[in-house]
Structure formats: structure tokens, C-alpha cells
Amino acid sequence: MMKILIATKNEGKVKEFQSMFEDLGHEILSLTDIEGSPDVEETGTTFEENAILKAETISQQMNIPVIADDSGLEIDALEGKPGVYSARYAGLQKSDEDNMSKVLAELQNVPDTQRSARFVCALAFAMPNKKTIVVNGECEGKILREKRGSKGFGYDPIFYVPHLNRSMAELAKEEKNKISHRAVALKKLKNLINEEDLLWEKP
Numbered sequence: 240m241m242k243i244l245i246a247t248k249n250e251g252k253v254k255e256f257q258s259m260f261e262d263l264g265h266e267i268l269s270l271t272d273i274e275g276s277p278d279v280e281e282t283g284t285t286f287e288e289n290a291i292l293k294a295e296t297i298s299q300q301m302n303i304p305v306i307a308d309d310s311g312l313e314i315d316a317l318e319g320k321p322g323v324y325s326a327r328y329a330g331l332q333k334s335d336e337d338n339m340s341k342v343l344a345e346l347q348n349v350p351d352t353q354r355s356a357r358f359v360c361a362l363a364f365a366m367p368n369k370k371t372i373v374v375n376g377e378c379e380g381k382i383l384r385e386k387r388g389s390k391g392f393g394y395d396p397i398f399y400v401p402h403l404n405r406s407m408a409e410l411a412k413e414e415k416n417k418i419s420h421r422a423v424a425l426k427k428l429k430n431l432i433n434e435e436d437l438l439w440e441k442p
């Protein structure tokens with residue numbers, strides 16, 4: 240078993256990573272376990288840039304392998320917004336409720352046929368003295384007219400998953416962790432890590 244540090248302070252992400260790494264039997268730590276850990280400023284303009292920034296900063300500081308996740312919601316009717324600014328869309332207090340209210344208000348007059356959106360996730364895996372690996376995942380859906388469900392985190396209650404006919408917040412965690420942008424990206428990362436024998440024993 241290995242300890243893997245996820246460079247995030249988002250409890251929702253931590254839970255999902257813990258659950259998705261269960262099969263490999265690794266212990267998942269996050270910045271919420273480390274007192275006084277720094278908040279890495281997300282100065283990038285793409286998910287990839289921010290994921291690399293978070294992973295490399297923490298990996299260099301702690302001298303251990305680190306995975307960072309930068310993710311968000313792209314809404315076509317808003318030309319891709321909130322995008323990389325998803326967490327702070329309604330302000331620096333980073334409130335999921337305020338962010339969802341802002342999106343719902345902005346889409347009030349947008350018809351059902353034009354409410355397409357996707358969750359996007361970039362994962363960066365930074366190791367001391369090795370080249371950082373970056374992978375991406377997406378999950379397509381539509382923005383609902385009101386919140387539905389109470390599972391998950393972030394924008395999940397207003398994100399409708401057409402092929403499951405439920406909102407992301409109505410899915411059991413096992414269901415979300417099969418189809419989410421984060422799950423798609425993590426699967427690619429696990430494959431790369433195994434292929435290149437980078438870190439941990441093969442499952």
C-alpha cells in the first residue's frame with residue numbers, strides 16, 4: 240500500500256478519490272489532513288495549467304508524488320463559462336449555492352434545447368525529479384431549471400445526465416464515479432502509471 244497525496248482542499252473531491260482508489264488499496268491523503276498547508280493560487284487560464292501548478296507546487300514543497308485536480312463546468316450558452324472560474328463564479332467565498340443560483344439566473348431565458356454543458360477535469364501527477372503527467376476527462380450533460388438531489392458536491396444538483404435520466408446529485412457515488420469527468424481522467428492516469436511502471440504495483 241502507498242500513501243498518495245491529493246493536492247486539494249475540496250472535501251467532495253477527496254471523497255471521490257478515496258472511493259476511486261479503493262480498488263488499489265492505497266491510502267489517500269489530502270491537504271485537509273495537513274495543518275497549515277498553503278492555498279496554491281490558481282493563476283492559470285486552463286484546467287491543465289492550474290492542475291500542473293497545484294501538483295508541482297505541493298510536490299516540490301513536500302518532496303513526494305502528488306496528484307492535483309482542476310475541474311469545472313463549461314456551459315455552451317455562456318460560451319464556456321464558468322470554466323476555470325467555476326469555484327469562484329459568484330465570488331471568492333466559493334459558495335456552491337451562490338454559484339448555482341448565478342448559473343440558473345443567467346440561463347433563465349435559455350430554452351431546454353440550448354442548455355448543453357459539460358464537466359471538465361484535468362489531473363496532473365507530479366513526482367520529484369520526473370516529468371509531470373497530465374490527463375483530461377469530460378462528462379456531457381444539460382443544465383436543469385432547478386436543483387435536484389443532494390449527493391455529490393459543487394454544481395451536481397443542477398447538472399442533468401441524459402443517459403441516466405437523473406441529476407448528478409441524484410446518482411449514488413458508485414454511479415457518479417463510473418461516468419464523471421474525474422473518473423474518466425483518473426482511469427487514463429491509472430493506465431499511464433501502470434504502463435510506465437511509474438509508481439505503484441500493478442493491480
Ligand SMILES: O=c1nc[nH]c2c1ncn2[C@H]1C[C@H](O)[C@@H](COP(=O)(O)OP(=O)(O)OP(=O)(O)O)O1
Pocket residue numbers: 246247248249252281308309310311312325326327338358391392393394395407419421
Ligand atoms: O464533480 C463535480 N461535481 C460538481 N461540481 C464540480 C465537480 N468537479 C468540479 N466541480 C466544480 C466545483 C468547483 O466550483 C469547481 C472546481 O474548482 P477547483 O478549483 O478545481 O476546486 P476547488 O477550488 O474546490 O478545490 P482545490 O482547488 O483545492 O482542488 O468546479
Ligand SMILES: [Mg+2]
Pocket residue numbers: 281326
Ligand atoms: Mg481551486
